[in-house]
Structure formats: C-alpha cells, structure tokens
Amino acid sequence: MNEKVLTQNFGLDHLFRIEVYLEQGGYRAAKKALTEWKPEQVLEEVKKASLRGRGGAGFSAGLKWGFVPKKTDKPKYLCVNADEGEPGTFKDRYILSHNPHLLIEGIVIASYAVGIHDAYVYIRGEYEVIALRLEQAIAEAYGQGYLGKNILGSGFDLDLYVHRGAGAYICGEETALLESLEGKRGNPRLKPPFPASVGLFQNPTVINNVETLANVPFIILNGAAWFLAKGLPNDGGTRIFGVSGAVNKPGIYELPVGTSLREIIFTHAGGLKPGRKLKAVIPGGMSSPILKAEEIDIKMDVDSVAAAGSMMGSAAIIVIDDRTPILEVLKKVAKFYAHESCGQCTPCRLGTNWILKIVKRMAEGKGEQGDADSLLRLAANIKGRTLCPMGDAAAMPVFSIAKKFKEELEASLKVKT
Amino acid sequence: MSREFTPALKERIEGVLAHYPNKQAGLLPVLRLVQSEKGFISAEDERIVAVLLGLRPIKVREVVTFYTLFARKPLGKFHIQVCSNLSCSLSGGEKILEHLKARLGIRIGQTTPDGKYTLTEVECLGACEQAPCMMVNFDYYGNLDPEKIDRILEGLK
Numbered sequence A: 001m002n003e004k005v006l007t008q009n010f011g012l013d014h015l016f017r018i019e020v021y022l023e024q025g026g027y028r029a030a031k032k033a034l035t036e037w038k039p040e041q042v043l044e045e046v047k048k049a050s051l052r053g054r055g056g057a058g059f060s061a062g063l064k065w066g067f068v069p070k071k072t073d074k075p076k077y078l079c080v081n082a083d084e085g086e087p088g089t090f091k092d093r094y095i096l097s098h099n100p101h102l103l104i105e106g107i108v109i110a111s112y113a114v115g116i117h118d119a120y121v122y123i124r125g126e127y128e129v130i131a132l133r134l135e136q137a138i139a140e141a142y143g144q145g146y147l148g149k150n151i152l153g154s155g156f157d158l159d160l161y162v163h164r165g166a167g168a169y170i171c172g173e174e175t176a177l178l179e180s181l182e183g184k185r186g187n188p189r190l191k192p193p194f195p196a197s198v199g200l201f202q203n204p205t206v207i208n209n210v211e212t213l214a215n216v217p218f219i220i221l222n223g224a225a226w227f228l229a230k231g232l233p234n235d236g237g238t239r240i241f242g243v244s245g246a247v248n249k250p251g252i253y254e255l256p257v258g259t260s261l262r263e264i265i266f267t268h269a270g271g272l273k274p275g276r277k278l279k280a281v282i283p284g285g286m287s288s289p290i291l292k293a294e295e296i297d298i299k300m301d302v303d304s305v306a307a308a309g310s311m312m313g314s315a316a317i318i319v320i321d322d323r324t325p326i327l328e329v330l331k332k333v334a335k336f337y338a339h340e341s342c343g344q345c346t347p348c349r350l351g352t353n354w355i356l357k358i359v360k361r362m363a364e365g366k367g368e369q370g371d372a373d374s375l376l377r378l379a380a381n382i383k384g385r386t387l388c389p390m391g392d393a394a395a396m397p398v399f400s401i402a403k404k405f406k407e408e409l410e411a412s413l414k415v416k417t
Numbered sequence B: 001m002s003r004e005f006t007p008a009l010k011e012r013i014e015g016v017l018a019h020y021p022n023k024q025a026g027l028l029p030v031l032r033l034v035q036s037e038k039g040f041i042s043a044e045d046e047r048i049v050a051v052l053l054g055l056r057p058i059k060v061r062e063v064v065t066f067y068t069l070f071a072r073k074p075l076g077k078f079h080i081q082v083c084s085n086l087s088c089s090l091s092g093g094e095k096i097l098e099h100l101k102a103r104l105g106i107r108i109g110q111t112t113p114d115g116k117y118t119l120t121e122v123e124c125l126g127a128c129e130q131a132p133c134m135m136v137n138f139d140y141y142g143n144l145d146p147e148k149i150d151r152i153l154e155g156l157k
C-alpha cells in the first residue's frame, strides 16, 4: 500500500492558510513535542526514525542535531536550505507552496530539540511568489502563538525569518549558504570545523533541507517505529521523487524509501513516449553519476543507490531517451559546473573549464582522438582535491558519462572527422 | 533623477536589518530592496549601501557581482529568463530560446531598443516538471512551445 505522508493533503484548497492547516490537525505535533516531551526525547525519537537528509548527502538528521553542543553560552541557529538549485530538483517548491506550515512546524520542533531560538529559511531568489507565501504563513504562525515568545505556553521562544538568495547554485552547499546569509559571496568554507560547532556568525548551527524538516512533525505524531516501517530500517519514511525529462508524466511522486527506480519511471511517471526507448537515468540530481538503461533495477534509498555507483542526492530523477545523443547531456553538465564553480580552488575552477572546452569542441565536430580519455583524467583529477563537495559534484557525472558512454562519444568523433 | 534613497526605502532597510545580529548580514536583502525600487544597482547605490551598512564599498561590489540576480544596468520592463538546463533541453528548450531571439530581434543578454524586453539564458529554475520553462519577472511559465510563447508575450502589459 502506498500512503502519502508529506503530500497527502496537497490537493486541498488553501492548505497554505493556517485555518486549513489546523483543520487537518496541523501543529498538533508541535504541541505534543513542546508541552509533553523534553528536548532530549524529541532528539531520540528523530534519531531512532533514521530520518536521512533529503538535501543531497543523506546524513542522519538526528545525529546531526546531536553534534550541536548542549551547554554553550553562544546562540545556536537553524538554517533551512530552500535553495533548491540542483538541476532536476523541484520537490521543495511543492512543499513550500502547498504546505508552508508543515515546514514551519518541523522547524519549531527541530529548534526545540536542539535548543535553538533563531532560525532562517534560505530560499532561492527566483522563488519570489513562494517566499511571499511563506512569509505570510510565518506571520500567521506568529499571530496564533506557534512562533515568537513562549510558544504554546511552553516557555520556548523561536524567531523565524526568510532570507532570499540571489542566484548562485553554490549557495546550496551548506557553508556557502552560511557565508551568503552573513552578507558575503557564496564561497564555501573549509571543514572542519563543522557548522554544528562553528556555523552562522561563528555559532553552533544546524542546516537541514526543507523536505527533511517537513518529515519531523509526522515522526513526533506517529512515532519512529511507524516512520521506519514506511521505509527501510536504516533509511526511514517516504521520499518525494521529482521525475523530469523524457517521461509521459513528469512531476513529483511521494513513495516509500526503497521503491525501485524502474517502478518510479515506468509505473508512476508513465514510462517513455511511444516509440522511444530508455537510454540512461540520472537518479539524484545532476551531480549524481549516470546509470545506463540496464542499471535501473535498484532500490531508491541512500545506501542502495550508492552501492550501484551513483547517489540518491535530492531524489531528482532525470530520464534520457534513445533519441538524445549523450554528448548533449555531457554538454549541459559541463556548462553548468563551469558556470557555477565559485573559483576558490584550482582543480574545480580550471578543471571544469577544461572539461567544457573539450566537450564543446567534440560537439562542434572538432573532437580529437583521446578526448574521452582526457575527460576521464580531468574528472579524476578534480575529485577529492577540492575544498567543498562541488568539485566531486562536477567530476562524478562527467566521469560516469565518459566511462559508460565512451563508445558513443568516440563514434561521434569518427563520424564527423 | 537623484539616486539618494527615499525615506520609505530607508525605513524598509531598517526593518530588514532588525532581523540580523549585524548589519552586513542584511546585505543581500538590502540590495534586493534597492533593486526592486530602482530597477538595478548602480555604483552610486553600492556606495550608499556601503555607508548604511558600515562596509567597505569593495565588499558590496563583490556581492553584487557574485550573484546573478543582481542587475548592474537597467533591465527591460519584462525580464525573460529561459532555462537551458538538462530537463528543459530534453523537452525542446533550445527551440524556445531560438524563437524568443527571433521574435524579439535580440541576442541573449540584450534588451530590446524600446526597453520592453530583456532576454537571459539561465540554469535550472526548479520547475523541471514543466519543461521547457521560463520566468517573466517573477512569474513562471511552463510546458512552452512557440505558439504559447507568442500568446504569453501578447498578454504582457
């Protein structure tokens, strides 16, 4: 049985208004957590639920919260990552626009668990209409006592503010996001120290994705065991898969963690257009390594996708059919990362541009023998040699395409010369 | 036209700054306010913002040039941003750009001589399920084809 959790009420009119959200039982979880549970109990329950980050890295939310020092004189912060810049990803937009109060409720509970009194939502600048809606929801929540001082009479205070980005993919990377929130260029920071100890304004900070936090109210209401039963023992709950590209029904599909990639593409997203065949799939946003058509019988959970040599990432599935030359895909990938590199480290700044140069000349029919090997070598030289994970994000898709589709790339050289 | 900030803009800036523990953190939202009031961020505006926030002017310049949504010269009345990333191009995004270029008679990055339209090519807009898609100012338009674009342009006021 496939029951939706996060998206269950998305069909309701005006769910983004607090009255409608409350009618659906909204803020009951916050009430339960803040008035009946101690912060440590909330933290324990989320740990037990194996809620893994929905933003990209798939790290356990409970563990991450646990890294923040309990006793400290410094203020602690929560930064919600609503930057949603990974190409192929659009799921957070649905949560933010359909059910902003669910996110706010998750923020309240998470902040209570960690002892945070100041939270920011970092939202990408293009989401103007959605940000206004979120601001309206926040105002409603303040008005009804779910934010601000002494929330629900619990003695717990929380302020929440929306901070708009201004167009830079790298600001989705958590330390670049912090820099951007501090009013600077989005240059990622060297880790360690990790944000849990030295984050926003040098203070302990939790950074979580929108979808990660939206799960929290359900864990509190229904318990960790219920959440685990929805997904897998080490990766609980459902995921909102965003499917785009060459399918009949692109869109979001909320399904249990561990649903097969084939099932998502062919059953839920309606398969491919008549007469077309599957060529490849990018399973977790553009930075995840590509899978060939015969590699899609895998479960979609963080560990299984990693075992298959790719990455669950943001669960953004991009479907490529047999009419698309792989060089077209490679061109988009190369252009994107060359454009978005922040330029701080040489391997990423130069490497992505060298890759782009080679791919461009291949696309113009001026490719040279050995170009595919050069791509492999360049990508391998970026990977693991940069300050932030964007270097890997740029290298992995190029490497996987050049390796798995080497024959096609080399054949295209021969035809044109 | 004087580029001094109006009292109303200064008041909005103060309102934004109240949400941060230091003034520099308000830089992005403040620049955004300036751009929404003036249409773009001039060198003079950068200097005024630097003074207001107690920053060296170079710090403001660094930020204005880093982020793609900050405009350093006037944009057309309608800023058309077309996504050319993967999901959109898999669904015919290239054709959309070509059509807009031909119809507006400008290249990517240019503004029509009457100041009405600016055409920009952008990376993923986070609406890949509606590919190919574009934004006009802050509104999203998806599942585009040339005819639909013509209808949208005719409806812009």
Ligand SMILES: Cc1cc2nc3c(=O)[nH]c(=O)nc-3n(C[C@H](O)[C@H](O)[C@H](O)COP(=O)(O)O)c2cc1C
Binding pocket: A052, A053, A054, A055, A056, A057, A058, A059, A061, A081, A082, A083, A084, A085, A086, A169, A170, A171, A172, A173, A174, A175, A207, A208, A209, A210, A212, A213, A388, A389, A390, A393
């Ligand atoms: C280049 C780059 C871009 C990223 N973009 C996003 C993003 O747009 N949204 C997001 O939630 N996480 C993004 N991440 C992941 C974040 O760094 C971070 O892991 C995440 O926000 C943590 O939240 P989670 O544990 O709840 O997933 C990005 C990472 C990298 C390296």
Ligand code: SF4
Binding pocket: A170, A187, A188, A340, A341, A342, A343, A344, A345, A346, A348, A349, A386, A387, A388, A389, A390, A391
């Ligand atoms: S890896 Fe790339 S994006 Fe990350 S810090 Fe280095 S240059 Fe910047």
Ligand code: FES
Binding pocket: A087, A088, A089, B083, B084, B085, B086, B087, B088, B089, B123, B124, B125, B126, B127, B128, B131, B133
């Ligand atoms: S690829 Fe065009 S909106 Fe995402």
